[in-house]
Amino acid sequence: MTKMTVLEALNAAMAHELEHDPDVVLLGEDIGIAGGIFRTTQGLQNRFGKDRVIDTPLDEKGIAAHAVGMALYGMKPVVEIQFSGFIHDCIEQVMFCGAKYRWVLGGEYSVPMTIRAPSFGGIMGGIWHSHSPESYFAHGSGIKIIAPNTPQDAYSMLIAAIRDPDPVLVLEPVPLYRTLRGEVDVDLPVPEIGKAEIKRPGADVTALVYGPLTHKTVEVAESLSKEKNIDVEVIDLKSLIPFDIDTIISSVEKTGKLVIIHEASQTMGFGAEIAASVQSKAFGYLEAPIDRVCAPDVPHSYRVGDEFYIPNKDRIRAGIIKTMEAVY
């Protein structure tokens, strides 16, 4: 066990895969000499060379497109998009080429590429440096989406993504990169993509969350337990496509109440899909309407976005209390 930040854990995961699998290459803007603007790949070009840790031109679509070609041939490219606000230029290449090749080519080819997307807000980054891109990708098919938010998950889940035979989008928690440090056991088995984790068991209401908001939600749960005697079960979704319906349903069967929390804007946000699935599979257990605490359908503003766009603790708390008080 070693203590690492989220950033160090991601770096260690990439180093491990570069070392053990000659098919793995990294591509991205500025990732080489300085290790990317966040320094996630720091030191890797020196260690593995310029042919495996590749500085690309400033062209997100081009990066994704060439990685698709490399993956078709049998390599495992790991692409860094500098900020997930700039990922949309890749959508045709990732969603309509990379994520479809297996199907349109009759299962004869695959595209085992990983896209690392530094995501989520909290650094006063404004509209494109505070972005949650998951819905744009979740609506397609053929790409998995994960959102690790601890050093251990960052390490293990990035390795799982790189080894996965299909495209995987990794939503990395920018605001936690350097601020969250924790134990990482590099010998743990590589996790299966698609498993959620109960972060805090509780009996009264289920709070389902992913990304950096997971930590805020646990804090809110602790204070609600002390102040209002509300026992919140917090589930960290960790994987969006596929998502762990069994863990969610058994929690809802126990609590009868569900609040979904995410930073992405509300309409067609991932919470909508979860709410639809839960009501169809656990309708009889629900004691209150499923609530969503998420960003409004507006862009993230530089000055007020971190406070009022991303759900803050006041809003998470209000959502949980409202659900607890809902009467039928």
Place this chain on the structure above:
Amino acid sequence: MSTQTDKKFTGNPREPVPVPLSRANELDIRQVLDSEGNVNGNISDPNLSEEEMRKFYEMMMLVRAIDDRGWKLQRSGRIAFWIPILGQEAVQVAVTCALDDHDWIFRAHRELAVWLLRGNSLEMMFAQFYGAEQEPLRGRRLPCLIGSRDINLISSTTQVGASLPHAVGAAWAAKLKGGKEKVLIFFGDGSASRGEFHSAMNFAGIHQPPVIMVCVNNGWAVTTPLDRQTAVDNFASKGDSYGVRNVRVDGNDPLALYTVTKDAHDNIEKYGPTLIEAVTFRLGYHTSSDNPDLYRHEQECELWRPWDPIRRTRLYMENKGWWDQSKEDALITLHQDEIQTAVTSAEAMDIPGPASQFDDVFAETNWMLEEQKARILSEVSEGSSDD
């Protein structure tokens, strides 16, 4: 906005390349001034009046003073982010001065001078840096990304290069609708790698709209030097493949920049669109989140310092007898005072509240937004933040 903090050096920066401006003829770079401010180049001095030259010089100096103050405000934590201009003052000043005020300018991320040259105030500029409710963009955009319709200045969308086709499209529309405006866009060497650059050039070549595309080649895109960005680092020549007239110019020579831009502008009916490559250098950090010590030899900056546009312009003006140390000292004091007033005024302004983010999503709001807004306002205590 903070992305990284460590100073640990890991890279092996490439050896500094010679300053292309010192080989202007060989590299087909239009130039009036040599590094010592003498008229010694391959195109003739436009012979601007003393008054016009003072305007250039004083604006470049003001931009540098703003840049210096903005950097310090960021470093002391009073604003969250800063985008330096150091060393690139000439392009934005000379190019803007070659246009008419009704011409549209699409900006990239370093052009603060346009705002002031077109008559907007220093107070409102600093209000934008502070994200005040009163500034035209209402605190929505990162510091430095100013823009305002009253001066025909369109702020960058942030996705670098993405607005190139918007500039071409706007110019094309002006042509179709018989508008008198011409359109100019600033973009960087890195931005030229995006598909939009090629698309914009292709459409511009075919439809010949009144557009001028200024590639501000400052040698770097964050940590990426030119040789990693393109195998042909003559950006102007890329216009040839699309049938777009193109010119390479010394980007630290306001006289050459003015000459070339004015020519492209005044003869646009004859020439059609022009791609101008302004060869300059980013002496400073990429942004306040950057640390060039990780990827660039300081020696490279040293090579560029003699080519500093402000230094060259001052030498030119001194040779003409238009400038001296006492004028310089007075100007510096004046700028410090003006900037201090602007800072004080910006700090007294209001911060936008949570409701303001719901404005301007559509021309008219709708029930979806109203419902979300009502809920957020009822759940947050204004001004409260939890971390």
